[in-house]
Each structure stands twice: as C-alpha cells, then as structure tokens.
Amino acid sequence: MNDLVAVLISKYNYWVYIILMMIGFYAIITKKNLVKKIIGMNIVQTAIILFYISIGAKKGATLPIISHGHDAVGHAVHASDYINPLPHVLMLTAIVVAVATLGVALALAIKIYRQYNTLEEDEIHTRIREQ
Amino acid sequence: MKIAGLIVVLLCGCLLIYGTVDFPEWGDPASPASTHVSPYYIETTMEDTSVPNIVTAVLADYRGYDTMFETIVIFCAGIACIFLLRTYTHQAPETRLYRHIPTGIILRIKKGGKLPEDSTDFERVDLQWVPYDLIIKTACRVVVPFVQLFALYVIAHGHHSxxxxxxxxxILGATLILYAISHDLRTTIKRMSEKAVILLSAAGVFIYASTGALCLLFGVNYLDYSGLAAILGVDPVSARSHGILIVEIGVGVAVMAVMVSLYYNLSSVGKQDEGL
Amino acid sequence: MTWQLDHIILSLVIILALGAITVKDLLGAAILFGAYSFMMCLLWAIMGAVDVAFTEASVGAGVSTVFFVAAVFRTTRRTKD
Incomplete structure (x- = not known):
C-alpha cells in the first residue's frame, strides 16, 4: 500500500499528463463542434509537451543557463547541476509549430463555415447528403 | 457515440498508465533521458560555442537541421493558410461606413454613392460596428514601439538569457497584431503590406538556409558555423556564437511574418479589407 | 512551498481544460483555453524550463487566443456541445 502511494506521489506530473491527454482525446472524439475539436487537439499537444518537460526535470539542478560562463577563471561544468536541456529544445520548436498548424486548422474551419454555414459535424453531414 | 468515445479514451488512459509505471522516478538524475547525450551538451557547450544558454546553443547549433526544418514547417503553414483563404477577386463591399473625424458622425454610403476616398476629413470604419476609442488607440500606439524594442532584445540576447x-x-508579430486590433486591419496593411509579409517569411527561411550553405563554401559541414570565422574575423568558437545569432535573426523574421500573415487571413477571411 | 504551488497549478490546469471543452460558448472556450495555456506556462517555469515557458506565454496565451477569437468572430459563437 505504501509503495502504491509512493508511486502515486513520486510521479504526479505523469498522471496529470495522462488526464490531460484523455481530456483532449475525449474532446477530439465526441465533440461535434469543429472549434471544440481544435481546442482538444491543442490540449493533447500541451499534454505531450508537459510529458517531455517532466522527463527533462532533474532534482537538485538549476536552469540550463551556465552561470559565470564568461569569468576569467574557468569553472568546471557538471552535468548534474543543470536540467536536461534537450526536451526543452524539442518542445520549444513544437509550440511554435503548434500555433502555425492551429492557424491552418482554423482556416479550414472558416472555409467549412463559409461553405455549409455551420460548424457542427452532424449538420455538415446532412447538408452534404442533401446536395 | 459518447459512451464509445469514453470507452476508447479510458482504454488509452489505462495503456498510458501501464506504460508510466515503468518510468524512472520524477526528477531522477540517472534516468535514461539525462544520461546519454545531454551531459555532453551541458559540459561542452561553453568550450564549443561560448554560449551560456544551453537551450539556444543546442537549438541553433548542435541541432540546427531540426530547427531549420521546423522553420520551413512554419513557412509552409503560412503559405497553406494563404492558399486556403485568400480571395484575389477584388469586389468592394456594397456599402461602406465613413466617419467624419471633426464631428464623429458616421455616414453610410450605399452602392453607387460617391466615396470620400481622398478627403482627409473622413476615415473608413468597418461594417461591423467598432466603437471609436481614443484611449485604446493612443495607448497601443505608445506601447507598440517599446514592445518591439523588447522583442529585438529577446532575439539578440538569447545567448545569455x-x-x-x-x-x-x-512578440514582434504580436505587436503588429495589437496594432491591427487597436486601429484597423487596413491601417496595418498600409504599414506592412501583404507582399512584404510573404517576402519576409521566405527571407527568414532563406537567411537560415543560406548561412548553412555559406559554411559549405569554407570546406566544413552544412550549418557548422565555425567555417564563418574567416569572414567574421574572429576565432572559430566565437564564430559559432555569431552564427547562432544570424540564424536566430532568420528564425525571428520568418516567425514574425507568418504570425502576421495568419492573422491577416484569419481575421478578414482572405479579403484583407475589413478585419477584427 | 514549491510542491503546494505545483499541486494548485496542476489542479487548475485540469479544471481549465475541462472547462474549455465543456462550456457552451466558443468565445468563452477560447478565453478559457488562453488561461489554460498561461497556467501551463507557470508550470513549466516552476519545472525550470524557462525558454519553453517564455515561448508558451507569448504563443499559447497570446497569439493563439487571438487566432481563436478571430476565427470565432468570423464564424459563430453558437455550439451545441
């Protein structure tokens, strides 16, 4: 029992990422409104970013910016003193790509609205069948 | 449908939880992610590139290819949005609204009416009613240059902070969007035309790719900035630092232009006439 | 102190995500999503990912909310779910 509690507490960031991912998936699958689906897609993206950043976290380490880097006396840099910078790099670009794809998704939604005058998926289906 | 969706989502959640049990503890310094390649980055960044911010060094130097193609993805998204929404068949809206500036009276001019285009007493306003707000306009006009200065600082100081x-x-794109929201879309397009935005987004990608190609001319690998030492007149380590700055400027220009282009097209549905 | 702050922000993130997908008004959903992004940004700042937090503050809470509002302005606020 204590082991289970210890596992639950030591990995709470991972549980939150799983919950967020489930919320996002649920929105993508069941919501009928296209903008709601896009919001769900963005929630999944941020959940994955949270997962990566949690991987990169390191206990007892500081920000990945080397202090006293330009001092005359050379300081030895130890890897255990700094947070793992690699997930940060990957996710930094992913966020900006996410907003660019969000723009394309919203452009598609606007285009569909101009064509069918609705954003609801079921109404779009009936209007396609009527034509 | 909702029940089926919930079952699928719960199954996915169970699989993810099952996978997470084997994960290393949160913040474990000996986890696989922090033991293989990242110690090399942390320990040699200062000697290799003299850039204290490891994230910037890895982003633009060690993993330059990755960032270059991410920039190209952003550029493609901007182009895709233009292809989806932009309408080039110019048909002016049938009725237009003009505000007489000295008195604040708004005139509705129907089709065929004489438009006071060249008069300085009138300014055009959007059909969907926007309140005239002197405070917001003035405050945004004062704030925008300082925010732009801060954006340039963020680009140039990315090595140390x-x-x-x-x-x-x-941030640079957001200032132009702020200007477009506080005034109107036509004023912003007069300042920064659509053609300029598209050219800038291509120019940003070009700066990045051509910096890499320039390195090839000096006999080193693509995007290995130490080859630029001969033109910049510094030692190879500082040359990598300067190369990162050049590449970051390219990324900044491309991202700024794509954000502005996305906003122009989304807020005016491709007509680029009447915006938010 | 940090872990209490951590827990408050983590629960706020979940509440805001649920709110953003359940509220029956797209403009409200867009604003709630902006708040969600900002809470995410705080979370990353706590975890030490300052660059990612900076990007999320300017992109997620700033520009993407504007895009959502622009799209809702050009389509409709009404939604059935």
Missing part, C-alpha cells in the same frame, strides 16, 4: 528567435519573432 531565456529567449531567441522563436520568442522574439512571436
């Missing part, structure tokens, strides 16, 4: 091309480019 959090920041870099992506953040600075987005």
């Amino acid at each position: 959090p920041g870099g091309g992506f953040q600075g480019g987005v």
Whole structure:
C-alpha cells in the first residue's frame, strides 16, 4: 500500500499528463463542434509537451543557463547541476509549430463555415447528403 | 457515440498508465533521458560555442537541421493558410461606413454613392460596428514601439538569457497584431503590406538556409558555423556564437511574418479589407 | 512551498481544460483555453524550463487566443456541445 502511494506521489506530473491527454482525446472524439475539436487537439499537444518537460526535470539542478560562463577563471561544468536541456529544445520548436498548424486548422474551419454555414459535424453531414 | 468515445479514451488512459509505471522516478538524475547525450551538451557547450544558454546553443547549433526544418514547417503553414483563404477577386463591399473625424458622425454610403476616398476629413470604419476609442488607440500606439524594442532584445540576447528567435519573432508579430486590433486591419496593411509579409517569411527561411550553405563554401559541414570565422574575423568558437545569432535573426523574421500573415487571413477571411 | 504551488497549478490546469471543452460558448472556450495555456506556462517555469515557458506565454496565451477569437468572430459563437 505504501509503495502504491509512493508511486502515486513520486510521479504526479505523469498522471496529470495522462488526464490531460484523455481530456483532449475525449474532446477530439465526441465533440461535434469543429472549434471544440481544435481546442482538444491543442490540449493533447500541451499534454505531450508537459510529458517531455517532466522527463527533462532533474532534482537538485538549476536552469540550463551556465552561470559565470564568461569569468576569467574557468569553472568546471557538471552535468548534474543543470536540467536536461534537450526536451526543452524539442518542445520549444513544437509550440511554435503548434500555433502555425492551429492557424491552418482554423482556416479550414472558416472555409467549412463559409461553405455549409455551420460548424457542427452532424449538420455538415446532412447538408452534404442533401446536395 | 459518447459512451464509445469514453470507452476508447479510458482504454488509452489505462495503456498510458501501464506504460508510466515503468518510468524512472520524477526528477531522477540517472534516468535514461539525462544520461546519454545531454551531459555532453551541458559540459561542452561553453568550450564549443561560448554560449551560456544551453537551450539556444543546442537549438541553433548542435541541432540546427531540426530547427531549420521546423522553420520551413512554419513557412509552409503560412503559405497553406494563404492558399486556403485568400480571395484575389477584388469586389468592394456594397456599402461602406465613413466617419467624419471633426464631428464623429458616421455616414453610410450605399452602392453607387460617391466615396470620400481622398478627403482627409473622413476615415473608413468597418461594417461591423467598432466603437471609436481614443484611449485604446493612443495607448497601443505608445506601447507598440517599446514592445518591439523588447522583442529585438529577446532575439539578440538569447545567448545569455531565456529567449531567441522563436520568442522574439512571436512578440514582434504580436505587436503588429495589437496594432491591427487597436486601429484597423487596413491601417496595418498600409504599414506592412501583404507582399512584404510573404517576402519576409521566405527571407527568414532563406537567411537560415543560406548561412548553412555559406559554411559549405569554407570546406566544413552544412550549418557548422565555425567555417564563418574567416569572414567574421574572429576565432572559430566565437564564430559559432555569431552564427547562432544570424540564424536566430532568420528564425525571428520568418516567425514574425507568418504570425502576421495568419492573422491577416484569419481575421478578414482572405479579403484583407475589413478585419477584427 | 514549491510542491503546494505545483499541486494548485496542476489542479487548475485540469479544471481549465475541462472547462474549455465543456462550456457552451466558443468565445468563452477560447478565453478559457488562453488561461489554460498561461497556467501551463507557470508550470513549466516552476519545472525550470524557462525558454519553453517564455515561448508558451507569448504563443499559447497570446497569439493563439487571438487566432481563436478571430476565427470565432468570423464564424459563430453558437455550439451545441
């Protein structure tokens, strides 16, 4: 029992990422409104970013910016003193790509609205069948 | 449908939880992610590139290819949005609204009416009613240059503090979006035309790719900035630092232009006439 | 102190995500999503990912909310779910 509690507490960031991912998936699958689906897609993206950043976290380490880097006396840099910078790099670009794809998704939604005058998926289906 | 969706989602959640049990503990310094390649980055960044911010160094130097193609993805998204929404068949709206500036009276001019285009007493307003707000307009006009200055600082100071091309480019684009919201879309397009935006987004990608190609001419690998030492007149380590700055400027220009282009097209549905 | 702050922000993130997908008004959903992004940004700042937090503050809470509002302005606020 204590082991289970210890596992639950030591990995709470991972549980939150799983919950967020489930919320996002649920929105993508069941919501009928296209903008709601896009919001769900963005929630999944941020959940994955949270997962990566949690991987990169390191206990007892500081920000990945080397202090006293330009001092005359050379300081030895130890890897255990700094947070793992690699997930940060990957996710930094992913966020900006996410907003660019969000723009394309919203452009598609606007285009569909101009064509069918609705954003609801079921109404779009009936209007396609009527034509 | 909702029940089926919930079952699928719960199954996915169970699989993810099952996978997470084997994960290393949160913040474990000996986890696989922090033991293989990242210690090399942390320990040799200062000697290799003399850039204290490891994230910037890895972003633009060690993993330059990755960032270059991410920039190309952003550029493609901007182009895709233009292809989806932009309508080039110019048909002016049938009725237009003009505000007489000295008195504040708004005139509705129907089709065929004489438009006071060249008069300085009138300014055009959007059909969907926007209140005339002197405070917002003035405050935004005062704030915009300072925010732009801050954006340039973020791009240029990314070596020593959090920041870099992506953040600075987005802030620079956000200032133009702020200007478009506080005034109107036509004023912003007069300042920064659609053609300029598309050219800038291509120019940003070009700066990045051509910096890499320039390195090839000096006999080193693509995007290995130490080859630029001969033109810049510095030692190879500083040359990598300067190369990162050039590349970040390219990223910033591309990101700024794509954000502005996306906003122009989304807010006016491709007509680029009457915006938010 | 940090872990209490951590827990408050983590629960706020979940509440805001649920709110953003359940509220029956797209403009409200867009604003709630902006708040969600900002809470995410705080979370990353706590975890030491300052560059990512900076990007999320300018992109997620700033520009993407504007895009959502622009799209809702050009389509409709009404939604059935």
